Amino acid sequence: MATGKINVSVENIFPLIKKFLYSDHEIFLRELISNATDATLKLKHLTSIGEAKVEYGNPIIEVKVDKDKKRIHILDQGVGMTEDEVKKYINEVAFSGAEEFLDKYKDAGKDTGIIGHFGLGFYSAFMVAEKVEIITKSFKDEPAVHWVCDGSPEFTLEEAKKKDRGTEIILHIAEDSTEFLEDAKIRELLTKYNKFMPIPIKFGTRTETLPKPEGAKEDEPAPTEEVDDIINNPAPAWTKQPTDLKDEDYKNFYRGLYPMQFEEPLFHIHLNVDYPFNLTGILYFPKLTNDLNIQKDRIQLYQNQVFVTDNVEGIVPEFLTMLRGVIDSPDIPLNVSRSYLQADGAVKKISSYITRKVADKLSSLFKNNREDFEQKWNDIKIVIEYGMLSEEKFFEKADKFALYPTVDGTFYTFEELEAKIKDNQTDKDNKLVVLYASDMEAQHSYIEAAKAKGYEILLMDSPIVSHLMQKLEGSKENLSFVRVDADHIDNLVKKEDTAISKLSDEEKDRLKENLEKVISADKGYTIQLEAMDSNASPFIITEPEFMRRMK
Numbered sequence: 001m002a003t004g005k006i007n008v009s010v011e012n013i014f015p016l017i018k019k020f021l022y023s024d025h026e027i028f029l030r031e032l033i034s035n036a037t038d039a040t041l042k043l044k045h046l047t048s049i050g051e052a053k054v055e056y057g058n059p060i061i062e063v064k065v066d067k068d069k070k071r072i073h074i075l076d077q078g079v080g081m082t083e084d085e086v087k088k089y090i091n092e093v094a095f096s097g098a099e100e101f102l103d104k105y106k107d108a109g110k111d112t113g114i115i116g117h118f119g120l121g122f123y124s125a126f127m128v129a130e131k132v133e134i135i136t137k138s139f140k141d142e143p144a145v146h147w148v149c150d151g152s153p154e155f156t157l158e159e160a161k162k163k164d165r166g167t168e169i170i171l172h173i174a175e176d177s178t179e180f181l182e183d184a185k186i187r188e189l190l191t192k193y194n195k196f197m198p199i200p201i202k203f204g205t206r207t208e209t210l211p212k213p214e215g216a217k218e219d220e221p222a223p224t225e226e227v228d229d230i231i232n233n234p235a236p237a238w239t240k241q242p243t244d245l246k247d248e249d250y251k252n253f254y255r256g257l258y259p260m261q262f263e264e265p266l267f268h269i270h271l272n273v274d275y276p277f278n279l280t281g282i283l284y285f286p287k288l289t290n291d292l293n294i295q296k297d298r299i300q301l302y303q304n305q306v307f308v309t310d311n312v313e314g315i316v317p318e319f320l321t322m323l324r325g326v327i328d329s330p331d332i333p334l335n336v337s338r339s340y341l342q343a344d345g346a347v348k349k350i351s352s353y354i355t356r357k358v359a360d361k362l363s364s365l366f367k368n369n370r371e372d373f374e375q376k377w378n379d380i381k382i383v384i385e386y387g388m389l390s391e392e393k394f395f396e397k398a399d400k401f402a403l404y405p406t407v408d409g410t411f412y413t414f415e416e417l418e419a420k421i422k423d424n425q426t427d428k429d430n431k432l433v434v435l436y437a438s439d440m441e442a443q444h445s446y447i448e449a450a451k452a453k454g455y456e457i458l459l460m461d462s463p464i465v466s467h468l469m470q471k472l473e474g475s476k477e478n479l480s481f482v483r484v485d486a487d488h489i490d491n492l493v494k495k496e497d498t499a500i501s502k503l504s505d506e507e508k509d510r511l512k513e514n515l516e517k518v519i520s521a522d523k524g525y526t527i528q529l530e531a532m533d534s535n536a537s538p539f540i541i542t543e544p545e546f547m548r549r550m551k
C-alpha cells in the first residue's frame, strides 16, 4: 500500500469546497456521471480507431444507493485509470484545479450566479461525502487500483481486485447530506441533469409487462419481467438531423421535455450550426396565454447533453425567453457572471444567430402558409411585437411579416396596409394616417362612422402595441397612428381631392384677399393658406391666444 500527501497549500479542501459550492450541492451527481460518460466515450473513440484492443460492447453507467451503509455508488465501463493516471488526474490535476478555483474565485461566494455554474468536477463529490473511494481498472493491461480520501490532503492508494474494466466511485455520504440517500431524490436529480446524456444510465430495475403467450387463458395475468430502469434518452431529438425527424418526433420530444404541458407547441425551430460556434437545439413556440406564469417551463441549456440551467437570460435575447425547448452549446462560458456573458463575443454571436433563425422561421411560415400564420397570430404576437421593440435586427425582418388585424378581422402586413390606405388616409402634413381602435365596444360608433367613410381601422388592443405604434412612427417616415375617436379624423384627405385643391401662388394671394374681406382680420385672426396643398380644409384660420382667453 502506498500513502502520500497531496501537494496543495490548503490544509483541508473539504470544508472549503462545501463553503464555496454551497448553493448547488446537488451537482455532484451530474459531475460524476459526466466523468463516467467521458470515460465511456473515450473508450468508444479509442476502440473505433483501433488504439484500444478491447470489445466496446454496450456499456452502461449505473447508480446505486445503499441507504443502510450511507453510500452512493457510480459505476462505469469506460477507460478506467491506471495507478499513474490516478496520481496524475485525481491527485495532481484535480487538487491544482481546486486550488486555482479558490484563488480565482475567493470573493465569489457572494455571487451565487458564478458558483452555481462552476463545475468542480470530481471534487464536487466532497460537497456531500465525508469520504470518497475510487476503484478503477484501466482498459490497458495493468492492475486495478483503489484510492481513498477523506477530503484532507491525505490519501491512500493500493492495488485492488477489480477484474472488469471501468471505474466505481463510492461516496460515503456525510451526516448533513443524507437527503441524497433517498431513491426519490436521486431519481429527481438524474431526471433533471442526466435525462439526455449519451450513455444509458441505470437506476434500479422496473417491472415490464410482457405479451401473454399464445393460448393463454383470459384470466391468466400477463407475465412480467424485471428490466434495468434506464432513466435517460441517449439520443434526444436535437442531436439528430432535421431530415431524420417527423413532426410527430418533435412533438413527442416536447412532451418528454415538459410532461406537465398539455398544450401542443405551435411550431418548432431546429438549430444546428458548427461554425463559428457549436450549437444545436430545438426551440418551440408555445401557445402563450395572458397568464404570467408562462415562465415556469423554460428553455433549457445543455452542454454536450448535460443539463446546465433553465435560466438562459443573457444567452437568448430576452424576447425569446418566452419560448421553450433546448439549446446545447459547449461554447457558452458558464463559470462567469451574467453581465460578463452579455459582453462575451461568442455569446453575442449565439444570441444573434438564434434571433435570425427565429425570424427566418417565422418568415417562411408566413410565406408558405399565410392562412395558418394568421390563425396563429394571436398566440405568437406577443413574442414578435416584443422582439420588434427590443431588437433592431429582428424588427427589420419582422416588419415584413408582422400582421395588423383590422376590426373586421382582415390581417395586413404593414406594406399591404400602406398600399390600401395611402390614397384615402393622409392628413394635412401628407402623413399616412393609420386609424386604430383600442376598444371595439366603447369605440363602436366611431368605428362605424370611420368605416362609412371607407377607412380601414386596425384593432390594436394589447398593452404592447402602443409602444409598437410609437416605434413604427419613429422608424417610418410620414406615418401617424390616430385613434378612431380622435376629432381630427374628419380632416383626412383623399388624394384626388388634394389634386383639385392645388392652387398657384397667384390664386392663393387672390383667395387670401377675398377671405380677408369676409372675415374681419382686425380681430387678430391670421389666415394661413400653406396647408392647402395637403389638407381637406382649404385654409386654416387661427384665433390668437388672447382672444380665446377672453371668451
Ligand code: ADP
Binding pocket: 031, 035, 036, 038, 039, 076, 078, 079, 080, 081, 089, 090, 093, 094, 120, 121, 122, 123, 167
Ligand atoms: P474534468 O472532467 O473536467 O477533466 P474532473 O475533476 O471531473 O475534471 O476529473 C479529473 C480527471 O479524472 C478526468 O479528466 C479523468 O481523467 C479522470 N476521471 C475522473 N472520473 C473518471 C472515470 N469515471 N473514469 C476514468 N477517468 C476518470
Ligand code: MG
Binding pocket: 031, 034, 035, 121, 122
Ligand atoms: Mg469532469
